[in-house]
Amino acid sequence: MNTFEKGTKIKLESGDSVEVVKKLGDGGQGIVYFVNYKKKPYALKWYYPNKLKNAQQFKENIVNNIKQGPPTEAFIWPQMITKNQDDSFGYLMDLRPVEYEDFSRFLTAKVKFSSVSAVVNAALNIVNGFRELHRCGYSYQDINDGNFFINSESGEVLICDNDNVAQYGDNLGIAGKCRYMAPEVVLGEKHPSVHTDRYSLAVTLFLLLFVSHPLEGSRTTCPCMTESLEKKFYGSEPVFIFDPENDTNRPVRGIHNNAIKLWPIYPRYIQEAFEKSFGEGLKKENARLTETQWQKLFLRLRDETITCGCGSEVFVDSEADAIQCMGCGKTIQTPLFLKVKNNQVALYPKSKLYKCHTNIDSDDFKEEMGEVIQSKSNPGLWGLRNSSNTTWYMTTPDGKQKDVRPGGVVQILRGIMIDFGKNRGEII
Amino acid sequence: MGIYDELCGGIARRTMVLFFLVDTSGSMAGSKIGAVNEAINDIVPELRDISDNNADAQIKIAVLEFNSGAEWLYPNPIEAENFEWDYLDVGGVTDLGTAFTMLDEKLSRNEFMSDVAGSFAPAIFLMSDGQPTDHYEKGLAKLKENNWYKNAIKVAVAIGDDADQDVLKDFTGNSESVLTARNPEALKKMITFVSVTASKIGSQSSSVEFSGKSSAPSKQDDFVEQIQDFNADIFDDDAEIEW
Ligand SMILES: Nc1ncnc2c1ncn2[C@@H]1O[C@H](COP(=O)(O)OP(=O)(O)OP(=O)(O)O)[C@@H](O)[C@H]1O
Ligand SMILES: [Mg+2]
Ligand SMILES: [Zn+2]
Numbered sequence: 001m002n003t004f005e006k007g008t009k010i011k012l013e014s015g016d017s018v019e020v021v022k023k024l025g026d027g028g029q030g031i032v033y034f035v036n037y038k039k040k041p042y043a044l045k046w047y048y049p050n051k052l053k054n055a056q057q058f059k060e061n062i063v064n065n066i067k068q069g070p071p072t073e074a075f076i077w078p079q080m081i082t083k084n085q086d087d088s089f090g091y092l093m094d095l096r097p098v099e100y101e102d103f104s105r106f107l108t109a110k111v112k113f114s115s116v117s118a119v120v121n122a123a124l125n126i127v128n129g130f131r132e133l134h135r136c137g138y139s140y141q142d143i144n145d146g147n148f149f150i151n152s153e154s155g156e157v158l159i160c161d162n163d164n165v166a167q168y169g170d171n172l173g174i175a176g177k178c179r180y181m182a183p184e185v186v187l188g189e190k191h192p193s194v195h196t197d198r199y200s201l202a203v204t205l206f207l208l209l210f211v212s213h214p215l216e217g218s219r220t221t222c223p224c225m226t227e228s229l230e231k232k233f234y235g236s237e238p239v240f241i242f243d244p245e246n247d248t249n250r251p252v253r254g255i256h257n258n259a260i261k262l263w264p265i266y267p268r269y270i271q272e273a274f275e276k277s278f279g280e281g282l283k284k285e286n287a288r289l290t291e292t293q294w295q296k297l298f299l300r301l302r303d304e305t306i307t308c309g310c311g312s313e314v315f316v317d318s319e320a321d322a323i324q325c326m327g328c329g330k331t332i333q334t335p336l337f338l339k340v341k342n343n344q345v346a347l348y349p350k351s352k353l354y355k356c357h358t359n360i361d362s363d364d365f366k367e368e369m370g371e372v373i374q375s376k377s378n379p380g381l382w383g384l385r386n387s388s389n390t391t392w393y394m395t396t397p398d399g400k401q402k403d404v405r406p407g408g409v410v411q412i413l414r415g416i417m418i419d420f421g422k423n424r425g426e427i428i
Numbered sequence: 429m430g431i432y433d434e435l436c437g438g439i440a441r442r443t444m445v446l447f448f449l450v451d452t453s454g455s456m457a458g459s460k461i462g463a464v465n466e467a468i469n470d471i472v473p474e475l476r477d478i479s480d481n482n483a484d485a486q487i488k489i490a491v492l493e494f495n496s497g498a499e500w501l502y503p504n505p506i507e508a509e510n511f512e513w514d515y516l517d518v519g520g521v522t523d524l525g526t527a528f529t530m531l532d533e534k535l536s537r538n539e540f541m542s543d544v545a546g547s548f549a550p551a552i553f554l555m556s557d558g559q560p561t562d563h564y565e566k567g568l569a570k571l572k573e574n575n576w577y578k579n580a581i582k583v584a585v586a587i588g589d590d591a592d593q594d595v596l597k598d599f600t601g602n603s604e605s606v607l608t609a610r611n612p613e614a615l616k617k618m619i620t621f622v623s624v625t626a627s628k629i630g631s632q633s634s635s636v637e638f639s640g641k642s643s644a645p646s647k648q649d650d651f652v653e654q655i656q657d658f659n660a661d662i663f664d665d666d667a668e669i670e671w
Binding site: 002028048050051102103104105106107108109110112113114115116118119145176177178179180181185186188207211212213216220221222223224225226227230234254255256257258261262265311312313326 | 430431432433435436437438439440441442480481482483484537541542544545546547548549575576579632633634635636646647657661
């Protein structure tokens with residue numbers, strides 16, 4: 001198919017039209033253009049003619065998804081559909097903002113995350129996106145490294161290529177890459193579904209944290225990776241590189257350096273989640289972690305991440321007395337924690353409280369409600385600042401009560417109780 | 429600072445070698461070799477991008493020219509990131525058999541396919557405008573026993589109507605993977621299309637499709653399908669013979 005020239009007009013089903021400015025990229029299914037619609041810039045995905053197995057059904061599915069709307073803001077969702085033209089059609093969506101990069105560029109280390117917190121935020125955002133998608137009754141079907149745009153500073157995530165998203169039970173005959181697909185899909189035994197999405201999600205999270213593939217180790221470093229070997233390594237005989245009971249596929253020094261370097265850094269509960277996902281979870285759909293389970297784990301991870309004075313981030317362990325900073329080697333005393341219902345947040349300068357901590361009914365892990373600050377004149381003096389717009393009520397260990405207005409600070413001392421209005425916490 | 433910005437490299441990637449086998453016999457003089465040089469030179473940045481943004485594999489490029497004898501232009505395949513196309517000159521006859529033999533030698537894990545992280549099967553792209561002047565049969569028979577060759581994506585462009593289509597079909601294993609370029613414009617389009625498409629398909633973890641049928645598509649089939657679409661498009665505008 002020839003690409004559209006600059007200035008080409010394409011009619012939308014609504015009757016309006018868009019004007020092509022330039023080509024942005026292409027993929028297996030089509031070409032994405034920069035276009036103008038009513039003087040505003042958008043992205044237009046245009047399918048290759050005759051490439052879709054059932055174009056009419058595919059188009060109807062997109063129209064239906066447009067009607068339903070996106071599960072969350074994180075989805076670059078189809079917004080308008082075009083009329084058929086030159087044997088094909090397309091849809092309009094928002095452009096990816098420039099500060100977001102392709103996930104594949106993080107994997108090839110062309111772009112790097114600025115901090116561990118950014119990585120953990122990206123994990124939370126990806127998990128949350130799929131949680132909401134699945135709650136809306138959709139499955140994504142073709143999760144792979146081409147579907148995510150990520151902000152390396154903040155860990156904000158945009159999920160793109162949402163044209164394959166289908167309602168529960170529907171299947172659009174999508175092709176996916178072996179490396180990301182559940183073994184039963186690789187083997188052709190099952191169609192993609194919410195359960196196979198969960199497997200691909202675990203692969204994506206592993207890639208994100210460890211910048212390596214969970215099933216690629218010594219066993220898979222064969223000279224020629226043929227398609228039948230791919231079926232074997234990702235389908236019939238997958239072995240997790242850190243399987244506690246099977247050491248036949250361990251990462252190889254010199255090839256899988258990232259896995260070797262990053263795996264030991266993470267706490268046991270994170271490692272266990274992956275051991276389960278790529279142990280039992282390889283064969284058993286129900287053994288795969290749900291998005292809600294992942295979300296809890298990554299929230300805990302974020303709550304237990306502190307920033308050492310040297311700038312390095314460290315995962316604290318509430319059971320241990322002290323930990324050693326990986327950056328400067330300094331010993332850090334385990335700090336006090338704020339215990340709220342369901343969570344426990346390490347209180348160290350720069351630590352943050354979010355709405356999910358201060359409001360028991362909320363699972364908003366983005367809106368900041370408080371921050372730990374350090375006195376400039378007396379660095380040993382730490383406080384928790386109320387950055388919300390409601391007043392907190394604190395009770396000291398000897399029973400004195402005080403209001404903490406927005407902007408006010410609670411000194412961090414063991415035994416202080418804080419009533420946030422919609423949740424209560426205690427410093428322990 | 430953080431552990432992530434200190435990572436020395438990305439995910440372990442396999443290598444996919446894209447082989448250009450270019451006929452540089454005397455008959456390729458003028459607009460034929462001109463179009464080949466221009467097209468490959470122009471496509472290098474795009475191959476670089478495909479490699480850069482690809483978490484499955486990196487792309488390396490190897491070039492074998494054949495005329496009276498054959499010669500590898502670089503001692504080893506070169507990463508697309510660092511590859512620069514050396515414009516080729518022409519002269520001599522068409523020793524395709526020698527080219528096949530030399531290709532067979534390098535398609536070995538002790539030679540060009542030696543990447544420690546492993547390789548995907550290569551993509552091999554042959555361009556010729558004439559009849560082999562040597563006994564190519566023996567070289568080709570040997571090549572056909574090579575497992576790398578067997579699993580490779582193979583494609584050929586016949587430049588003009590004097591090219592020996594049968595040999596090219598024998599090389600690719602099917603007639604669909606042989607394109608015929610009848611003028612410089614068509615040749616350039618074909619080189620661009622073939623290099624990009626073969627690189628993309630070859631350098632990706634293979635795909636599984638759910639079309640109701642049980643047999644999964646292979647990379648070569650996938651490639652053939654795309655070639656046919658492309659051929660149907662190009663045929664109308666570029667049927668004129670101009671060489
Ligand atoms: N909203 C967007 N804004 C800017 N660029 C985009 C947008 N959507 C897609 N692109 C670019 O266009 C390219 C192709 O898009 P996309 O991945 O959706 O195509 P595809 O045919 O579905 O590919 P695949 O078969 O790999 O899924 C992408 O690499 C991306 O860089
Ligand atoms: Mg797609
Ligand atoms: Zn430190």
